[in-house]
Amino acid sequence: MNYRPLGASTGNFGFKNKPKRNLAATVMLTSLVDTFSVLVIYLLVNFSTTGELLYMSEGMELPAAAQSVELERNVVVKVEEDKLFIEEKEIPMAGLVQKLIDVKKNWEEYYPDTEFTGAMTIQADRRQTYSLLSHVIQAGGHAGYSDINFAVIKK
């Protein structure tokens, strides 16, 4: 009798005539490249830089509007609860007019690439009452900012 040690394989497990299967599968790269290309184009088209103009605080929700225009670079006054911020620096309520005048005077220092147009952007939560917004609008009027842009989310 022909004895074989336990565990030692003959290599084909007794199926001598069956051809060996090729285990290396080829991946269809063309469709993968197509998908990636479409993704890159879609993301590039949706790439927007306007969001950089505003720093959104946690919990702040802007109101939504369909008839809005593109946001332009100008002074941003952020209204958060009962606090006011200009370019992320807290401003006392009473000193808002003076600060806005300072920004107007030193415009080139604050915004080197843009011209002063007399516009300012008000960024406020959608639940904010008008009393504080009115104070900001009035302060803007006194400081020479006649155009008011309310920051909104495009519907």
Place this chain on the structure above:
Amino acid sequence: MFKSKLQKKPLNTEVDLVAFISLLSVCICFLLLTTIWIQIGSMDVKQAIGGQAQEGKPKPEMWVVMETDGKLTFKLRHIPAKIAKSFGSSEIASIEGKPDYDQLSQFLVKLTGEFDQLEMALIRPAEKTPFEDIIQLMDVFREKGIKDLGVTPL
């Protein structure tokens, strides 16, 4: 001799897709991380009081008073007498403490249908009026073709 040389040169070349896929993967990761999905816009308005003095004939304008409970009151100025008679002073009641935007929309369609020269509206919100309501009101006005909007400080 030429014939044999041409026959040997392979014309099919393979593009190395691995590098291309790597480049695209990096691009996708970068764009996914940096793309801002929320589109931020702005609603432009003028200060209704303290603006520049008007020259010549005054333009037709509409004053909108927003009450705290959401009621809207309209007053038209510098308009023909016939229009003033029909729309001169109107009110729209609120719904659950909010302005009735559907009624407002219908009112504006009717008004602009009869008098298309109205381009200016000045809004006077109440002290407690939410910012959202003011913006939504402006949105309805702009949608109906009244583009020059202003707000009055308290």
